[in-house]
Amino acid sequence: MGPAAFSRRSLLRSLAGTALASAASPAASGAQEGAKPAPAPAGPPPDHERRMKWWRDAKFGMFIHWGLYSQLGRGEWVLALEDIPLPEYEPLAKSFTPRPNAAREWARLAREAGMKYMVMTSKHHEGFCLFDTKTTDYCATKQGPGRDLVREYLEAVRAEGLRAGLYYSLMDWHHPDWMRCKTDEAARRRMVEFAHAQVRELMTSYGKVDILWYDMAYPLDGAGWETRRLNERVLEWQPDIVINNRSGAPGDFSTPEQNTQATKGDWESCMTLNDNWGYTPGDDNWKTPTTVLKNLIKCGQDGGNYLLNIGPAPDGSVPEASMQILRSVGAWMGRNGSAIYGSRRSWVNLATGALFTRTGNTINVHLTSWPGTSFTIGGIHQPPKGARLLASGRRVDAILKGSQLVLSGLPSQAPDRPLTVIAVDFEEAPVQKSLANRIVYDVLGGGPDA
Numbered sequence: 001m002g003p004a005a006f007s008r009r010s011l012l013r014s015l016a017g018t019a020l021a022s023a024a025s026p027a028a029s030g031a032q033e034g035a036k037p038a039p040a041p042a043g044p045p046p047d048h049e050r051r052m053k054w055w056r057d058a059k060f061g062m063f064i065h066w067g068l069y070s071q072l073g074r075g076e077w078v079l080a081l082e083d084i085p086l087p088e089y090e091p092l093a094k095s096f097t098p099r100p101n102a103a104r105e106w107a108r109l110a111r112e113a114g115m116k117y118m119v120m121t122s123k124h125h126e127g128f129c130l131f132d133t134k135t136t137d138y139c140a141t142k143q144g145p146g147r148d149l150v151r152e153y154l155e156a157v158r159a160e161g162l163r164a165g166l167y168y169s170l171m172d173w174h175h176p177d178w179m180r181c182k183t184d185e186a187a188r189r190r191m192v193e194f195a196h197a198q199v200r201e202l203m204t205s206y207g208k209v210d211i212l213w214y215d216m217a218y219p220l221d222g223a224g225w226e227t228r229r230l231n232e233r234v235l236e237w238q239p240d241i242v243i244n245n246r247s248g249a250p251g252d253f254s255t256p257e258q259n260t261q262a263t264k265g266d267w268e269s270c271m272t273l274n275d276n277w278g279y280t281p282g283d284d285n286w287k288t289p290t291t292v293l294k295n296l297i298k299c300g301q302d303g304g305n306y307l308l309n310i311g312p313a314p315d316g317s318v319p320e321a322s323m324q325i326l327r328s329v330g331a332w333m334g335r336n337g338s339a340i341y342g343s344r345r346s347w348v349n350l351a352t353g354a355l356f357t358r359t360g361n362t363i364n365v366h367l368t369s370w371p372g373t374s375f376t377i378g379g380i381h382q383p384p385k386g387a388r389l390l391a392s393g394r395r396v397d398a399i400l401k402g403s404q405l406v407l408s409g410l411p412s413q414a415p416d417r418p419l420t421v422i423a424v425d426f427e428e429a430p431v432q433k434s435l436a437n438r439i440v441y442d443v444l445g446g447g448p449d450a
Protein backbone atom coordinates (compact mmCIF):
# COMPACT_ATOMS: atom_id res chain seq x y z
CA MET A 1 0.00 0.00 0.00
CA GLY A 2 1.54 3.33 -1.06
CA PRO A 3 1.79 6.36 1.19
CA ALA A 4 -1.17 8.06 -0.48
CA ALA A 5 -3.40 5.08 0.08
CA PHE A 6 -2.11 4.87 3.61
CA SER A 7 -2.96 8.42 4.43
CA ARG A 8 -6.40 8.06 2.86
CA ARG A 9 -6.96 5.01 5.03
CA SER A 10 -5.73 6.85 8.12
CA LEU A 11 -8.08 9.68 7.34
CA LEU A 12 -10.97 7.28 6.97
CA ARG A 13 -9.95 5.48 10.07
CA SER A 14 -9.98 8.60 12.16
CA LEU A 15 -13.22 9.67 10.53
CA ALA A 16 -14.78 6.38 11.36
CA GLY A 17 -13.08 6.42 14.74
CA THR A 18 -12.37 2.80 14.08
CA ALA A 19 -9.22 0.71 13.93
CA LEU A 20 -8.69 -1.19 10.71
CA ALA A 21 -8.03 -4.85 11.26
CA SER A 22 -4.63 -4.71 12.91
CA ALA A 23 -2.21 -7.60 12.70
CA ALA A 24 -3.80 -10.19 14.93
CA SER A 25 -1.78 -11.01 18.01
CA PRO A 26 -1.16 -14.69 18.66
CA ALA A 27 -3.58 -14.33 21.49
CA ALA A 28 -6.33 -12.73 19.47
CA SER A 29 -6.15 -15.53 16.95
CA GLY A 30 -6.01 -18.18 19.65
CA ALA A 31 -9.20 -19.74 18.42
CA GLN A 32 -7.92 -20.17 14.91
CA GLU A 33 -4.70 -22.03 15.57
CA GLY A 34 -3.96 -25.28 13.84
CA ALA A 35 -3.37 -25.83 10.16
CA LYS A 36 -6.61 -27.63 9.26
CA PRO A 37 -8.79 -26.11 6.55
CA ALA A 38 -11.35 -23.74 8.03
CA PRO A 39 -14.56 -25.61 8.86
CA ALA A 40 -17.87 -24.31 7.51
CA PRO A 41 -18.83 -21.25 9.57
CA ALA A 42 -20.87 -22.43 12.51
CA GLY A 43 -23.39 -20.35 14.39
CA PRO A 44 -23.16 -19.71 18.12
CA PRO A 45 -24.14 -22.42 20.64
CA PRO A 46 -27.86 -23.13 21.21
CA ASP A 47 -30.10 -20.67 22.98
CA HIS A 48 -27.67 -17.88 22.24
CA GLU A 49 -30.20 -15.03 22.14
CA ARG A 50 -31.68 -15.81 25.53
CA ARG A 51 -28.34 -16.39 27.22
CA MET A 52 -26.79 -13.21 25.79
CA LYS A 53 -29.48 -10.78 26.85
CA TRP A 54 -27.96 -9.64 30.18
CA TRP A 55 -24.47 -9.60 28.68
CA ARG A 56 -25.49 -7.29 25.85
CA ASP A 57 -27.07 -4.91 28.35
CA ALA A 58 -24.12 -5.01 30.76
CA LYS A 59 -21.58 -3.42 28.37
CA PHE A 60 -18.73 -2.94 30.82
CA GLY A 61 -16.75 -5.56 32.72
CA MET A 62 -13.55 -5.98 34.73
CA PHE A 63 -10.85 -8.43 33.69
CA ILE A 64 -8.45 -9.61 36.41
CA HIS A 65 -5.07 -11.15 35.68
CA TRP A 66 -3.62 -12.60 38.82
CA GLY A 67 -1.35 -15.56 39.38
CA LEU A 68 2.14 -16.65 40.39
CA TYR A 69 3.57 -14.32 37.75
CA SER A 70 2.23 -11.35 39.72
CA GLN A 71 5.08 -11.95 42.17
CA LEU A 72 7.71 -11.30 39.49
CA GLY A 73 6.02 -8.11 38.33
CA ARG A 74 6.96 -8.50 34.69
CA GLY A 75 3.70 -9.53 33.09
CA GLU A 76 1.93 -12.89 32.84
CA TRP A 77 4.09 -14.20 30.00
CA VAL A 78 7.29 -13.90 32.06
CA LEU A 79 7.95 -17.65 32.22
CA ALA A 80 7.89 -18.00 28.46
CA LEU A 81 9.50 -14.69 27.60
CA GLU A 82 12.46 -15.18 29.93
CA ASP A 83 12.62 -18.96 29.44
CA ILE A 84 12.49 -19.51 33.18
CA PRO A 85 13.09 -23.21 33.88
CA LEU A 86 10.12 -24.82 35.64
CA PRO A 87 12.11 -25.83 38.73
CA GLU A 88 12.97 -22.15 39.19
CA TYR A 89 9.39 -21.01 38.59
CA GLU A 90 7.53 -23.57 40.67
CA PRO A 91 8.62 -22.24 44.11
CA LEU A 92 6.48 -19.20 43.33
CA ALA A 93 3.56 -21.45 44.20
CA LYS A 94 4.83 -21.64 47.79
CA SER A 95 5.67 -17.97 48.18
CA PHE A 96 2.26 -16.84 46.83
CA THR A 97 0.48 -15.76 50.02
CA PRO A 98 -2.19 -13.21 49.12
CA ARG A 99 -4.15 -11.58 51.88
CA PRO A 100 -7.59 -13.06 52.57
CA ASN A 101 -10.51 -11.91 50.45
CA ALA A 102 -8.54 -9.53 48.28
CA ALA A 103 -11.24 -10.00 45.68
CA ARG A 104 -13.68 -7.99 47.78
CA GLU A 105 -11.71 -4.86 46.99
CA TRP A 106 -11.75 -5.67 43.25
CA ALA A 107 -15.49 -6.30 43.26
CA ARG A 108 -16.20 -3.06 45.13
CA LEU A 109 -13.99 -1.20 42.71
CA ALA A 110 -15.73 -2.79 39.73
CA ARG A 111 -19.11 -1.74 41.05
CA GLU A 112 -17.87 1.77 41.77
CA ALA A 113 -16.52 1.97 38.22
CA GLY A 114 -19.94 1.09 36.82
CA MET A 115 -18.85 -2.35 35.67
CA LYS A 116 -21.51 -5.05 35.62
CA TYR A 117 -19.40 -8.20 35.43
CA MET A 118 -15.96 -9.56 36.19
CA VAL A 119 -13.74 -12.21 34.63
CA MET A 120 -10.79 -13.59 36.59
CA THR A 121 -7.97 -15.85 35.43
CA SER A 122 -8.71 -19.16 37.16
CA LYS A 123 -5.62 -20.56 35.44
CA HIS A 124 -3.35 -18.64 33.14
CA HIS A 125 -0.77 -20.10 30.73
CA GLU A 126 1.63 -20.75 33.64
CA GLY A 127 -0.66 -23.61 34.69
CA PHE A 128 -1.14 -22.63 38.34
CA CYS A 129 -4.78 -23.11 39.34
CA LEU A 130 -6.31 -20.51 41.62
CA PHE A 131 -9.05 -23.06 42.36
CA ASP A 132 -9.19 -26.31 44.26
CA THR A 133 -8.65 -29.17 41.85
CA LYS A 134 -8.19 -32.91 42.00
CA THR A 135 -6.22 -32.84 38.75
CA THR A 136 -2.96 -31.39 40.11
CA ASP A 137 -1.23 -30.24 43.29
CA TYR A 138 -0.19 -27.06 41.50
CA CYS A 139 -3.17 -25.16 42.86
CA ALA A 140 -4.01 -22.52 45.45
CA THR A 141 -5.50 -24.85 48.05
CA LYS A 142 -2.42 -27.09 48.16
CA GLN A 143 0.25 -24.38 47.90
CA GLY A 144 1.10 -21.01 49.44
CA PRO A 145 -2.39 -19.48 49.55
CA GLY A 146 -3.87 -22.54 51.29
CA ARG A 147 -7.36 -21.49 50.18
CA ASP A 148 -9.57 -21.53 47.11
CA LEU A 149 -9.05 -18.15 45.47
CA VAL A 150 -11.72 -18.78 42.83
CA ARG A 151 -14.29 -19.39 45.55
CA GLU A 152 -13.29 -16.17 47.34
CA TYR A 153 -13.50 -14.30 44.07
CA LEU A 154 -16.92 -15.67 43.12
CA GLU A 155 -18.32 -14.88 46.55
CA ALA A 156 -16.95 -11.34 46.37
CA VAL A 157 -18.38 -10.72 42.90
CA ARG A 158 -21.81 -11.99 43.88
CA ALA A 159 -21.78 -9.95 47.09
CA GLU A 160 -21.54 -6.78 44.97
CA GLY A 161 -24.42 -7.93 42.75
CA LEU A 162 -22.21 -8.38 39.70
CA ARG A 163 -22.04 -11.23 37.18
CA ALA A 164 -19.11 -13.58 37.56
CA GLY A 165 -16.90 -14.97 34.82
CA LEU A 166 -13.94 -17.32 34.79
CA TYR A 167 -11.03 -17.16 32.39
CA TYR A 168 -9.42 -20.50 31.63
CA SER A 169 -6.26 -21.00 29.55
CA LEU A 170 -6.15 -24.26 27.62
CA MET A 171 -2.46 -23.68 26.97
CA ASP A 172 -0.61 -24.92 30.05
CA TRP A 173 3.18 -24.48 30.31
CA HIS A 174 3.31 -26.57 33.45
CA HIS A 175 1.66 -29.72 32.14
CA PRO A 176 4.15 -32.33 30.87
CA ASP A 177 1.88 -33.24 27.94
CA TRP A 178 1.10 -29.75 26.78
CA MET A 179 3.95 -29.26 24.31
CA ARG A 180 3.87 -32.78 22.96
CA CYS A 181 0.10 -33.00 22.68
CA LYS A 182 0.31 -31.77 19.12
CA THR A 183 2.44 -34.68 17.94
CA ASP A 184 1.71 -37.47 20.42
CA GLU A 185 -1.85 -38.79 20.39
CA ALA A 186 -1.66 -40.39 23.85
CA ALA A 187 -0.38 -37.09 25.25
CA ARG A 188 -3.20 -35.23 23.51
CA ARG A 189 -5.76 -37.52 25.06
CA ARG A 190 -4.30 -37.01 28.54
CA MET A 191 -4.13 -33.25 28.01
CA VAL A 192 -7.76 -33.11 26.85
CA GLU A 193 -8.89 -35.21 29.78
CA PHE A 194 -7.04 -32.86 32.14
CA ALA A 195 -8.49 -29.68 30.65
CA HIS A 196 -12.02 -31.09 30.47
CA ALA A 197 -11.79 -32.25 34.09
CA GLN A 198 -10.68 -28.78 35.18
CA VAL A 199 -13.44 -27.03 33.28
CA ARG A 200 -15.89 -29.50 34.79
CA GLU A 201 -14.64 -28.59 38.27
CA LEU A 202 -14.99 -24.89 37.54
CA MET A 203 -18.47 -25.34 36.15
CA THR A 204 -19.84 -27.67 38.84
CA SER A 205 -18.22 -26.69 42.16
CA TYR A 206 -19.27 -23.08 42.67
CA GLY A 207 -22.91 -22.60 41.79
CA LYS A 208 -23.83 -20.26 38.99
CA VAL A 209 -21.05 -18.98 36.76
CA ASP A 210 -22.06 -16.39 34.19
CA ILE A 211 -19.17 -16.38 31.72
CA LEU A 212 -16.61 -18.94 30.58
CA TRP A 213 -13.72 -17.09 28.99
CA TYR A 214 -11.31 -19.50 27.31
CA ASP A 215 -7.88 -18.50 26.09
CA MET A 216 -5.13 -19.90 23.90
CA ALA A 217 -5.94 -23.21 22.29
CA TYR A 218 -2.31 -23.45 21.09
CA PRO A 219 -0.89 -25.86 19.96
CA LEU A 220 -4.16 -27.67 19.16
CA ASP A 221 -7.31 -26.47 17.50
CA GLY A 222 -10.90 -26.93 18.63
CA ALA A 223 -11.05 -30.44 17.21
CA GLY A 224 -7.84 -31.34 19.06
CA TRP A 225 -9.18 -29.99 22.35
CA GLU A 226 -12.62 -31.46 21.66
CA THR A 227 -14.10 -28.22 22.88
CA ARG A 228 -17.34 -28.48 20.95
CA ARG A 229 -18.15 -31.57 23.01
CA LEU A 230 -16.89 -29.85 26.16
CA ASN A 231 -19.06 -26.80 25.56
CA GLU A 232 -22.13 -28.99 25.17
CA ARG A 233 -21.43 -30.28 28.66
CA VAL A 234 -20.74 -26.74 29.92
CA LEU A 235 -24.21 -25.74 28.79
CA GLU A 236 -25.69 -28.70 30.63
CA TRP A 237 -23.87 -27.73 33.84
CA GLN A 238 -24.51 -24.01 33.38
CA PRO A 239 -27.56 -23.51 31.15
CA ASP A 240 -27.39 -19.71 31.34
CA ILE A 241 -23.67 -19.23 30.81
CA VAL A 242 -22.13 -17.33 27.89
CA ILE A 243 -18.91 -18.66 26.33
CA ASN A 244 -16.26 -16.78 24.39
CA ASN A 245 -14.70 -17.80 21.08
CA ARG A 246 -11.16 -18.78 22.04
CA SER A 247 -11.65 -22.52 22.55
CA GLY A 248 -11.59 -23.32 18.85
CA ALA A 249 -15.29 -24.17 19.00
CA PRO A 250 -18.03 -21.67 18.14
CA GLY A 251 -18.66 -19.23 20.96
CA ASP A 252 -21.28 -16.67 21.89
CA PHE A 253 -19.02 -13.70 21.34
CA SER A 254 -15.68 -12.80 19.81
CA THR A 255 -12.82 -11.16 21.62
CA PRO A 256 -10.84 -8.45 19.84
CA GLU A 257 -7.81 -7.71 21.99
CA GLN A 258 -6.36 -4.25 22.67
CA ASN A 259 -8.57 -2.65 20.04
CA THR A 260 -12.19 -1.65 19.63
CA GLN A 261 -12.67 -3.01 16.13
CA ALA A 262 -16.23 -4.30 15.71
CA THR A 263 -16.62 -7.84 14.44
CA LYS A 264 -19.65 -9.68 13.13
CA GLY A 265 -22.01 -10.93 15.79
CA ASP A 266 -21.54 -10.22 19.47
CA TRP A 267 -18.12 -9.02 20.52
CA GLU A 268 -16.17 -7.80 23.50
CA SER A 269 -12.99 -5.78 23.37
CA CYS A 270 -10.56 -6.72 26.14
CA MET A 271 -7.93 -4.18 27.04
CA THR A 272 -5.19 -3.44 29.53
CA LEU A 273 -5.24 -0.32 31.68
CA ASN A 274 -1.50 0.19 31.18
CA ASP A 275 0.39 -2.00 28.69
CA ASN A 276 0.34 -5.25 30.66
CA TRP A 277 -2.27 -7.74 31.83
CA GLY A 278 -0.33 -9.10 34.79
CA TYR A 279 1.02 -6.86 37.59
CA THR A 280 3.93 -4.83 36.21
CA PRO A 281 4.84 -2.04 38.63
CA GLY A 282 7.40 -0.60 36.21
CA ASP A 283 4.74 0.08 33.59
CA ASP A 284 3.20 3.49 34.17
CA ASN A 285 1.69 3.95 30.74
CA TRP A 286 -1.80 4.27 32.19
CA LYS A 287 -4.78 5.12 30.06
CA THR A 288 -6.56 8.24 31.19
CA PRO A 289 -10.20 8.12 32.31
CA THR A 290 -10.99 9.97 29.08
CA THR A 291 -9.38 7.25 26.97
CA VAL A 292 -11.15 4.52 28.93
CA LEU A 293 -14.50 6.23 28.46
CA LYS A 294 -13.92 6.84 24.77
CA ASN A 295 -13.10 3.16 24.33
CA LEU A 296 -16.18 2.09 26.26
CA ILE A 297 -18.40 4.40 24.24
CA LYS A 298 -16.78 3.33 20.97
CA CYS A 299 -17.51 -0.30 21.84
CA GLY A 300 -21.09 0.63 22.69
CA GLN A 301 -21.48 2.61 19.48
CA ASP A 302 -20.51 -0.39 17.39
CA GLY A 303 -22.46 -2.96 19.39
CA GLY A 304 -19.71 -4.39 21.59
CA ASN A 305 -18.78 -4.74 25.25
CA TYR A 306 -15.63 -3.51 26.95
CA LEU A 307 -13.65 -5.72 29.34
CA LEU A 308 -11.02 -3.65 31.09
CA ASN A 309 -8.18 -5.26 33.00
CA ILE A 310 -6.60 -4.81 36.39
CA GLY A 311 -3.42 -6.64 37.38
CA PRO A 312 -3.42 -6.89 41.18
CA ALA A 313 -0.16 -7.12 43.13
CA PRO A 314 0.76 -10.54 44.59
CA ASP A 315 -0.98 -9.69 47.87
CA GLY A 316 -4.12 -8.88 45.88
CA SER A 317 -4.01 -5.11 46.24
CA VAL A 318 -4.94 -3.04 43.21
CA PRO A 319 -2.38 -0.53 41.92
CA GLU A 320 -3.30 2.95 43.13
CA ALA A 321 -3.32 4.34 39.58
CA SER A 322 -5.86 1.71 38.48
CA MET A 323 -8.12 2.60 41.38
CA GLN A 324 -8.01 6.30 40.63
CA ILE A 325 -8.76 5.83 36.94
CA LEU A 326 -11.63 3.44 37.59
CA ARG A 327 -13.17 5.64 40.26
CA SER A 328 -13.12 8.61 38.01
CA VAL A 329 -14.70 6.53 35.22
CA GLY A 330 -17.32 5.45 37.76
CA ALA A 331 -18.17 9.03 38.71
CA TRP A 332 -18.95 9.77 35.06
CA MET A 333 -20.90 6.52 34.71
CA GLY A 334 -23.00 7.54 37.70
CA ARG A 335 -24.16 10.60 35.75
CA ASN A 336 -24.23 9.14 32.24
CA GLY A 337 -24.55 5.39 32.57
CA SER A 338 -28.07 5.44 31.13
CA ALA A 339 -26.44 6.19 27.75
CA ILE A 340 -24.29 3.04 28.05
CA TYR A 341 -26.22 0.21 29.74
CA GLY A 342 -28.70 -1.51 27.49
CA SER A 343 -27.45 0.42 24.46
CA ARG A 344 -27.36 -1.20 21.05
CA ARG A 345 -25.37 -0.54 17.90
CA SER A 346 -25.87 2.99 16.66
CA TRP A 347 -26.11 3.65 12.94
CA VAL A 348 -25.45 7.26 13.67
CA ASN A 349 -21.71 6.93 14.08
CA LEU A 350 -19.71 9.60 12.29
CA ALA A 351 -18.85 13.08 13.45
CA THR A 352 -15.75 14.99 14.36
CA GLY A 353 -15.66 15.40 18.10
CA ALA A 354 -18.40 12.91 18.99
CA LEU A 355 -19.11 9.24 19.51
CA PHE A 356 -22.63 7.83 19.73
CA THR A 357 -24.63 5.23 21.56
CA ARG A 358 -28.22 4.23 20.95
CA THR A 359 -30.70 3.43 23.69
CA GLY A 360 -34.01 2.51 22.10
CA ASN A 361 -34.83 5.38 19.76
CA THR A 362 -32.58 7.82 21.56
CA ILE A 363 -29.21 8.73 20.09
CA ASN A 364 -26.74 9.75 22.78
CA VAL A 365 -24.18 12.17 21.42
CA HIS A 366 -20.98 11.86 23.45
CA LEU A 367 -19.05 15.05 22.79
CA THR A 368 -15.36 14.26 23.00
CA SER A 369 -14.37 17.82 22.22
CA TRP A 370 -16.61 20.71 23.15
CA PRO A 371 -18.05 22.32 20.00
CA GLY A 372 -19.10 25.68 21.43
CA THR A 373 -22.74 26.68 21.37
CA SER A 374 -23.91 24.46 18.51
CA PHE A 375 -23.14 21.08 16.99
CA THR A 376 -24.14 19.65 13.61
CA ILE A 377 -24.53 16.00 12.65
CA GLY A 378 -24.86 15.25 8.95
CA GLY A 379 -26.91 12.58 7.22
CA ILE A 380 -29.96 12.60 9.49
CA HIS A 381 -33.25 12.34 7.63
CA GLN A 382 -35.90 12.52 10.30
CA PRO A 383 -36.83 15.27 12.74
CA PRO A 384 -35.81 14.88 16.39
CA LYS A 385 -38.51 14.85 19.04
CA GLY A 386 -36.34 16.67 21.55
CA ALA A 387 -32.91 16.80 23.14
CA ARG A 388 -31.34 17.32 26.57
CA LEU A 389 -28.04 17.31 28.38
CA LEU A 390 -28.12 13.85 29.86
CA ALA A 391 -26.46 14.56 33.20
CA SER A 392 -28.51 17.66 34.13
CA GLY A 393 -31.66 17.16 32.07
CA ARG A 394 -31.30 20.71 30.71
CA ARG A 395 -33.10 21.15 27.38
CA VAL A 396 -31.11 21.51 24.17
CA ASP A 397 -32.60 22.92 20.95
CA ALA A 398 -32.63 20.32 18.21
CA ILE A 399 -33.86 20.90 14.67
CA LEU A 400 -33.49 19.20 11.32
CA LYS A 401 -32.18 21.49 8.59
CA GLY A 402 -32.10 19.58 5.32
CA SER A 403 -30.16 16.45 6.28
CA GLN A 404 -28.38 18.21 9.14
CA LEU A 405 -29.32 17.70 12.74
CA VAL A 406 -28.43 20.94 14.48
CA LEU A 407 -28.11 21.04 18.26
CA SER A 408 -27.94 24.59 19.57
CA GLY A 409 -28.21 26.72 22.65
CA LEU A 410 -25.36 24.78 24.23
CA PRO A 411 -23.35 26.33 27.06
CA SER A 412 -20.09 27.83 25.82
CA GLN A 413 -18.07 25.52 28.11
CA ALA A 414 -18.48 21.76 28.43
CA PRO A 415 -20.87 21.19 31.35
CA ASP A 416 -19.61 17.68 32.08
CA ARG A 417 -16.11 16.18 32.12
CA PRO A 418 -14.41 14.38 30.54
CA LEU A 419 -17.29 14.12 28.05
CA THR A 420 -20.72 15.67 27.87
CA VAL A 421 -23.64 13.63 26.59
CA ILE A 422 -26.63 15.03 24.74
CA ALA A 423 -29.55 12.64 24.42
CA VAL A 424 -31.60 13.19 21.26
CA ASP A 425 -34.96 11.42 21.03
CA PHE A 426 -36.49 10.24 17.77
CA GLU A 427 -39.71 8.52 16.76
CA GLU A 428 -37.59 5.79 15.21
CA ALA A 429 -33.86 5.17 15.54
CA PRO A 430 -32.22 7.07 12.68
CA VAL A 431 -29.69 5.63 10.25
CA GLN A 432 -27.08 8.22 9.34
CA LYS A 433 -26.54 8.64 5.61
CA SER A 434 -24.02 11.38 5.14
CA LEU A 435 -21.42 11.79 2.44
CA ALA A 436 -18.86 10.54 4.97
CA ASN A 437 -20.88 7.38 5.71
CA ARG A 438 -21.04 6.52 2.03
CA ILE A 439 -17.29 6.92 1.62
CA VAL A 440 -16.40 4.99 4.77
CA TYR A 441 -18.71 2.03 4.07
CA ASP A 442 -17.51 1.94 0.48
CA VAL A 443 -13.87 1.73 1.51
CA LEU A 444 -14.09 -0.29 4.73
CA GLY A 445 -17.24 -2.30 4.12
CA GLY A 446 -19.83 -2.77 6.83
CA GLY A 447 -22.72 -0.42 7.27
CA PRO A 448 -26.33 -1.12 8.17
CA ASP A 449 -27.07 -2.94 4.93
CA ALA A 450 -23.98 -5.17 4.89
Ligand code: GLC
Pocket (backbone or CB within 6 Å): 026, 027, 028, 030, 065, 076, 077, 215, 216, 257, 270, 277
Ligand atom coordinates in the same frame (compact mmCIF):
# COMPACT_ATOMS: atom_id res chain seq x y z
C1 GLC B 1 -3.65 -13.25 25.42
C2 GLC B 1 -2.43 -13.36 26.26
C3 GLC B 1 -2.77 -13.32 27.65
C4 GLC B 1 -3.94 -12.52 28.10
C5 GLC B 1 -5.05 -12.51 27.11
C6 GLC B 1 -6.13 -11.51 27.40
O1 GLC B 1 -4.18 -14.45 25.14
O2 GLC B 1 -1.71 -14.52 25.97
O3 GLC B 1 -1.67 -13.18 28.42
O4 GLC B 1 -4.43 -13.20 29.15
O5 GLC B 1 -4.62 -12.37 25.87
O6 GLC B 1 -7.01 -11.41 26.35
